[in-house]
Amino acid sequence: MKPAPGVPAGRPAFYRQQLALVERDMEFTKTPGWLDWYQGPTKPQFKLPAGAVDAHCHVFGPGAEFPYAPERKYTPCDASKHQLYALRDHLGFARNVVVQATCHGADNRAMVDALVHSGGKARGVATVRRSVTDGELKAMHEAGVRGVRFNFVKRLVDFTPKDELLEIASRIAPLGWHVVIYFEAVDLPELWDFFTALPTTVVVDHMGRPDVSKPVDGPEFELFLKFMRENENVWSKVSCPERLSVTGPRALDGERNAYRDVVPFARKVVESFPDRVLWGTDWPHPNLKDHMPDDGLLVDFIPHIAPTAELQQKLLVDNPMRLYWPEEV
Numbered sequence: 001m002k003p004a005p006g007v008p009a010g011r012p013a014f015y016r017q018q019l020a021l022v023e024r025d026m027e028f029t030k031t032p033g034w035l036d037w038y039q040g041p042t043k044p045q046f047k048l049p050a051g052a053v054d055a056h057c058h059v060f061g062p063g064a065e066f067p068y069a070p071e072r073k074y075t076p077c078d079a080s081k082h083q084l085y086a087l088r089d090h091l092g093f094a095r096n097v098v099v100q101a102t103c104h105g106a107d108n109r110a111m112v113d114a115l116v117h118s119g120g121k122a123r124g125v126a127t128v129r130r131s132v133t134d135g136e137l138k139a140m141h142e143a144g145v146r147g148v149r150f151n152f153v154k155r156l157v158d159f160t161p162k163d164e165l166l167e168i169a170s171r172i173a174p175l176g177w178h179v180v181i182y183f184e185a186v187d188l189p190e191l192w193d194f195f196t197a198l199p200t201t202v203v204v205d206h207m208g209r210p211d212v213s214k215p216v217d218g219p220e221f222e223l224f225l226k227f228m229r230e231n232e233n234v235w236s237k238v239s240c241p242e243r244l245s246v247t248g249p250r251a252l253d254g255e256r257n258a259y260r261d262v263v264p265f266a267r268k269v270v271e272s273f274p275d276r277v278l279w280g281t282d283w284p285h286p287n288l289k290d291h292m293p294d295d296g297l298l299v300d301f302i303p304h305i306a307p308t309a310e311l312q313q314k315l316l317v318d319n320p321m322r323l324y325w326p327e328e329v
């Protein structure tokens with residue numbers, strides 16, 4: 001990698017460490033254009049079933065307590081566990097699955113801190129490197145971590161060799177954990193063999209980010225459906241319409257019928273694989289450039305993709321409970 005201007009060749013790692021030490025003692029400056037999470041979300045009209053789980057959300061810092069990682073690709077606004085749990089109660093969820101965000105790298109302290117202060121109402125998904133010790137994995141398990149996330153979205157992370165990821169997968173499998181994968185639809189063909197070699201349950205973030213301007217019955221989305229059909233260990237989050245939508249309308253200003261272009265994709269997955277789907281808010285919505293949704297209106301998106309009470313119960317309660325709280329099922 002080319003060193004930054006003013007950094008002598010061969011020393012970038014040293015300078016990154018120095019930068020981390022400086023940043024630890026200063027306030028973080030948000031990435032230019034950063035959109036903060038929506039204040040004062042509406043109450044959803046859709047009444048969530050009792051025990052509903054928000055199975056994809058994050059905490060950011062706060063940076064002064066849990067510094068953002070030096071290798072991060074964005075610097076967010078703070079979004080604390082207290083704010084996350086206030087949103088949970090406001091929307092009517094009972095539990096959360098807190099997914100490690102890339103702005104914290106493999107430093108899982110903010111996420112783990114959120115779990116241990118949740119009164120058992122949150123479980124987590126971590127990011128780990130091959131250097132993670134068995135003791136650290138055990139401590140994370142006790143805190144409520146039940147999975148690791150492998151991220152292939154190039155704007156978010158640097159490349160990690162597949163042999164390192166396979167080694168991590170083989171170490172977390174005996175703990176009963178699963179692997180969450182995040183990738184863009186165009187990259188599925190190249191990643192197929194790696195994904196199908198994973199020895200655990202595999203959960204895809206946001207339906208593998210389909211291009212929803214393409215037909216729902218076209219070859220690209222069909223490949224994703226085939227991936228789920230042929231591999232019964234593969235689950236999908238049918239989340240993030242606000243990230244995938246091209247035409248909107250946005251979940252803002254009372255719009256309870258938002259992101260209509262995403263509906264056929266998510267509904268197809270929910271109806272084809274009702275026992276292997278999860279839903280989450282994705283609060284505090286990292287990296288949205290266009291708009292920040294009203295989370296209450298996002299919840300009102302759910303009945304459009306899971307139209308029956310039975311599908312809603314599986315999506316929001318039965319499936320996440322089976323994956324994250326199996327001891328209670």
Ligand SMILES: O=C(O)/C=C(\CC(=O)C(=O)O)C(=O)O
Pocket residue numbers: 058100101102103156182205243282285286287
């Ligand atoms: O929140 C998400 O799932 C999506 C993200 C951010 C992310 O994954 C991360 O920072 O860890 C994105 O597409 O920028």
